[in-house]
Amino acid sequence: MPELPEVETVRRGLQPVMEGARLVSVEQNRADLRFPFPERFAERLTGRRIEALGRRAKYLTIHLEGGLAIISHLGMSGSYRIELDDGTHAPGAFHHDRSKNTLHDHLVMNVEREGGGRARIIYNDPRRFGFMALAEPGELDSHPMLKGLGVEPTGNALSGELLASLFAGKQAPLKAALLDQRLIAGLGNIYVCEALWRAGLSATRKAATIATPAGRKTARADALAFAVRDVIADAIAAGGSSLRDHIQTDGTLGYFQHSFSVYDREGAPCPRPGCGGTVERIVQSGRSTFFCPRCQT
DNA sequence: ATCATGACCTGTTAGC
DNA sequence: TGCTAACAGGTCATGA
Helix, strand or coil, X not given: CCCHHHHHHHHHHHXXXXXXXXXXXXXXXXXXXXXXXXXXXXXXXXXXXXXEEEEECCEEEEEECCCCEEEEECCCCCEEEEEECCCCECCCCCCCCCCCCHHHEEEEEEEECCCCCEEEEEEECCCCCCEEEEECCCCCCCCCCCCXXXXXXXXXCCCXXXXXXXXXXXXXXXXXXXXXXXXXXXXXXXHHHHHHHHHCCCCCCEHHHHECCCCCECHHHHHHHHHHHHHHHHHHHCCCCCCCCCCCCCCCCCCHHHHCCCXXXXXXXXXXXXXXXXXXXXXXXXXXXXXXXXXXX
């Protein structure tokens, strides 16, 4: 599920229940996800108040009183859901609102909410590619999981100039460069495919070809920087993409999947007006790339 | 250093 | 219907 827009959607869904709440107890149901949980993880959380929820790239950050912070990555299949003490799901609960699948509930945070009442925040992750870490007070930005991350594709930071300088000299395919979290942090397979389509650029072209040899921007760099920021902003506004969970009762599931131009649309006509091409699928470094061979060059 | 590939895990779906 | 293979939103370790 989770690229940057999905993680941001999770953050916004958890925020009204978690911020200001106190962790009454934490149930950790196994020793590891992709990596072992930190030492004494549940004990260190218990009793603390949650001050804020943040996000860096695809990482959710949970800031606790005293400065300790949980760093949570959802991998491919991680999700959070909220259960209120009356047994219902909270508005804003994200994903997997079906009664089955508690098998992979790996962490349960029981909280006393700020305005009173209790809630359970449950982390579920069938494939266990997700992971959690703890950052000591003042060490969040320098934590090994976050410190090497590149620029956020939100806001104005990602300009054509910056993109050109980041990609200058790179022989890797444009797609691989866009997926490199050390350069731009937060893009994944869906939004890279969509951004390349919006920019009219081929995923297989060498990354360096959007810059001059000196690392100056070209029209391609401007188009790609804009496309990346644009598709991420659109996806966040739509609440992210939900590929598998179309059953929904409380209305907070993402709907950006209905706006895909090429992702998972092999054989469909290219939606660009007047193009007339057909979406194709190729494999690059083991991952599907969806693109229009006619208008992406 | 840079780049490509396989590995990690479970669940769902397409195809025979 | 039942089995098998392919594939899935990500990252890390390895080897060329």
